[in-house]
Amino acid sequence: MRQAHAPDATHAGIGLRAPHYAEIARRKPRLAFLEVHSENFFGDGGPPLAWLERFRADYPLSLHGVGLSLGTADALDETHLAKLAALAQRFEPALVSEHLCWGAIGGRFANDLLPLPYTEPALARVIEQIGHAQDRLGRRILVENVSSYLEFEDSTIPEWEFLAETARASGCGILLDVNNIHVNAMNHGFDALRYLDAIPARAVEEIHLAGYEESGGLLIDTHGARVFPEVWRLYEAAIARFGARPTLVEWDTDIPELDVLLREASTATAILERADAPQHERIGA
Amino acid sequence: MASLARLQADFLAAVVDAANADRAPAIRAGSLGAAQRLAVYRRNLHANWRAALEDTHPVVARLVGGAFFGEAARLYALAHPSPSGDLNRFGEHFGAFLAEYPHAQDVPYLADVARLEWAWHACFHAATAMPLDFAALGAVPAERHGEIRFSLHPAARLVESVHPILAIWEANQPERDGTPDRFEGPDRVLVHRPDLDVEMQILDAPAFAFLRAVRDGQTFEAAAASAGFEDAQALGATLQRFVASRVIVAFAAP
Numbered sequence: 001m002r003q004a005h006a007p008d009a010t011h012a013g014i015g016l017r018a019p020h021y022a023e024i025a026r027r028k029p030r031l032a033f034l035e036v037h038s039e040n041f042f043g044d045g046g047p048p049l050a051w052l053e054r055f056r057a058d059y060p061l062s063l064h065g066v067g068l069s070l071g072t073a074d075a076l077d078e079t080h081l082a083k084l085a086a087l088a089q090r091f092e093p094a095l096v097s098e099h100l101c102w103g104a105i106g107g108r109f110a111n112d113l114l115p116l117p118y119t120e121p122a123l124a125r126v127i128e129q130i131g132h133a134q135d136r137l138g139r140r141i142l143v144e145n146v147s148s149y150l151e152f153e154d155s156t157i158p159e160w161e162f163l164a165e166t167a168r169a170s171g172c173g174i175l176l177d178v179n180n181i182h183v184n185a186m187n188h189g190f191d192a193l194r195y196l197d198a199i200p201a202r203a204v205e206e207i208h209l210a211g212y213e214e215s216g217g218l219l220i221d222t223h224g225a226r227v228f229p230e231v232w233r234l235y236e237a238a239i240a241r242f243g244a245r246p247t248l249v250e251w252d253t254d255i256p257e258l259d260v261l262l263r264e265a266s267t268a269t270a271i272l273e274r275a276d277a278p279q280h281e282r283i284g285a
Numbered sequence: 286m287a288s289l290a291r292l293q294a295d296f297l298a299a300v301v302d303a304a305n306a307d308r309a310p311a312i313r314a315g316s317l318g319a320a321q322r323l324a325v326y327r328r329n330l331h332a333n334w335r336a337a338l339e340d341t342h343p344v345v346a347r348l349v350g351g352a353f354f355g356e357a358a359r360l361y362a363l364a365h366p367s368p369s370g371d372l373n374r375f376g377e378h379f380g381a382f383l384a385e386y387p388h389a390q391d392v393p394y395l396a397d398v399a400r401l402e403w404a405w406h407a408c409f410h411a412a413t414a415m416p417l418d419f420a421a422l423g424a425v426p427a428e429r430h431g432e433i434r435f436s437l438h439p440a441a442r443l444v445e446s447v448h449p450i451l452a453i454w455e456a457n458q459p460e461r462d463g464t465p466d467r468f469e470g471p472d473r474v475l476v477h478r479p480d481l482d483v484e485m486q487i488l489d490a491p492a493f494a495f496l497r498a499v500r501d502g503q504t505f506e507a508a509a510a511s512a513g514f515e516d517a518q519a520l521g522a523t524l525q526r527f528v529a530s531r532v533i534v535a536f537a538a539p
Contacts, residue, residue: 039371043410044439047481067370073290080370105293109367111333111375112326114296117310122289150322153311154292189315217317218325 006094007033007060007246012268015064015250020258021051028058029262033094035062035248042083052091062095062206062248063088064175067109068133070143071102071116071126081136088137095206095246097142097175098133100126100163115148118155118162123169130170142205143167144175147183147212147221159184160198167203174199176242177208178235179227183219192234201242209235209268210250224253227264235268239275247272300326302363334362337372338379341406344457345383345399348392357386373410376403394448401450401485404442404476408483411440414534425538431506432539435499440478441532443497447471451485479531491515492523499533 007013011032016024024034034055041048041063055061068080088096101113116122134141145163157165167174176199185192211225227235227249239245249264292310299309300323312319335358339346346354361382367375380400383389389396425433444450450472452465473493476485488496491512498508505524514520527533 039373042371042373044412046408046410046413046440046478048410050481067372069370073293077370083371102293103370105290105297107368108297108301109370110297110300110330111337111367111370111372112330114293114300114326117289117292119289125289149325150319151313152292153313154288216321216325218322220325220329 007062009244009246010269010272012247012249012265012272013059013062014261014265015248015252016055017252017255018048019255020261023258025051025054027258029258031059031262031265032246033060033062033248035064035095035250038063038065038084038087038096039067041087056091060094061091062097062246063091063093064144065096065098066113067103067111068098069101069103069109070098070129070133071100071122072104072129073102073125074105074107076129076132077104081133085137088139095142095175096137096139097144097206099146100143100166101146113146115146115150115152116162117152118157118159120156123157123162123165126166127170130166130172134170134172140171140173142173142175143170144177144208145180145184146177147180147187147219149187149218149220151188158190158198160195164198164200164203167200172203173205174203175206175208176204176238176245177210178238179208179210179212179231180221182228182231182234183212183221186219193237196234196238196241199242204238204242204245207235207238207242207245207247208250209247209264210252222253223250226260227267232267232271236271239271244272244275299323300330301366303327331359331362333372334358334367334375337375341373341376342379342399342402344402344454345379345395347457347463348395348398348453349389353388357383357389360386373406376406379403394446394450394453397444397446397448397450398453401444401446401454401474401476404444404474405483405485408440408442408476408478411438411478413440413480414438414531416531417528417534417536421538422536429539431504433505434502434537435505435508435533436535436537437496437500438477438479438531438534440483441496441500442476443493443500444474444476445471445493446474450474451487454485475532477530477532491519492527495520495523496527496532 013031013033016034016036099113103110103114181192181195209227210223211227212219213222247268251261295308295310298305309323338358365378380396383399384396448470449467451474452467456463456465473488474485475488491514495508495512498511509520
């Protein structure tokens with residue numbers, strides 16, 4: 001399958017949401033790529049697909065799935081996978097990603113990103129399912145670390161080792177969500193820099209940034225706020241370690257004016273440009 | 286695998302419904318209790334489901350208000366577990382649920398308004414279609430016309446109610462104050478997306494019955510008979526109108 005060029009790693013992209021379609025089509029802001037939730041384009045026709053046809057002419061696309069449930073003990077939903085495969089075939093996205101989590105069991109769907117027990121059997125299961133998905137799609141996918149609000153007693157493997165081993169054994173890439181690392185570091189009490197150190201740089205093909213909320217002693221990954229200063233610092237550490245990577249700012253609840261999102265993307269772009277600059281320019285930056 | 290399946294089934298049961306909280310797998314509590322941590326997931330799941338229902342049923346949400354809608358959404362999610370990883374499919378049975386929902390009995394039109402909104406949503410995402418092939422239709426001998434089975438555009442739905450559901454729907458669009466232009470039904474509504482915009486229109490009884498029979502796969506002759514048109518001229522004009530407006534887009538010749 002022909003694939004679009006990889007997004008420009010020195011510019012950030014944004015999550016494309018319906019309230020911004022018309023404005024982006026009109027203004028065509030400079031963005032490395034646009035990312036959509038794959039499932040919102042699973043229909044057979046109509047305005048969503050017509051919009052996506054329009055955007056692909058101007059931007060590399062990234063299909064980001066939220067519903068495949070790679071970590072389920074069930075078989076993968078073949079109907080879901082077939083729709084994703086057809087969508088990827090049609091739009092030739094630069095990136096296709098999913099989450100390192102589960103969201104369905106026994107035919108019941110949670111429509112949420114639920115945490116895995118970090119155990120050897122769960123690891124083996126998710127590696128097997130990613131292999132199946134990659135075979136079915138005929139391409140490599142990226143898998144994203146998720147926010148979580150609890151840890152299972154059964155877990156025996158640190159989350160960062162589970163993620164790194166998933167990528168190594170399945171051959172998938174990593175979509176590293178820096179906000180989610182910060183959220184989990186706070187919720188579960190680990191060192192976020194130690195997490196970064198465990199991730200193989202070559203596997204990281206995209207980075208996500210978003211905002212969270214604090215509620216009842218936990219950080220909740222709401223995608224409903226600006227990126228927090230702590231997360232910007234962690235992002236700078238990640239770029240220093242991994243090099244410039246296509247970076248995406250996500251916003252899903254209380255979606256603001258497009259310009260708010262574009263300013264967040266500009267902040268990420270500035271960090272990427274510094275990382276990309278020749279060494280002598282970086283001195284004193 | 287057995288243990289992973291068991292953990293996931295127990296976790297989902299405990300998270301979906303607080304009544305099953307005792308099924309939750311062992312959780313590292315830390316500074317917060319396991320119950321509080323589970324409750325975060327419970328809130329997230331139900332908030333996602335509610336938001337999906339509100340996206341597809343904004344008029345129902347406006348008619349009943351936030352508290353009523355939230356509780357109806359919670360009970361709907363328990364009665365009709367989500368069948369897919371695609372949230373766009375979640376609300377399919379909300380109209381049927383509301384028809385039986387005890388607290389909705391004071392709002393008799395609510396279930397039919399929900400069905401109308403779901404028809405709109407289904408049309409929004411349905412396939413596009415080419416107009417009917419007139420040349421091919423012209424090649425069917427006149428004496429076989431009665432045996433033709435027409436078919437509707439994939440983005441066409443029919444919704445019938447004894448209540449004025451289209452007037453209620455229109456009155457509850459964002460720019461309106463909620464007062465319907467009409468207070469009497471019945472409303473027989475054709476929901477249709479010929480190109481990119483979803484349109485809704487009231488049909489008279491014969492036209493509605495005709496399209497319903499076509500939708501259900503009846504022959505042209507049977508559909509015409511069930512519609513009860515006044516004369517052949519009215520039948521011909523109706524067929525022509527729906528072909529021209531791309532409500533009828535295909536046929537199978539005998």
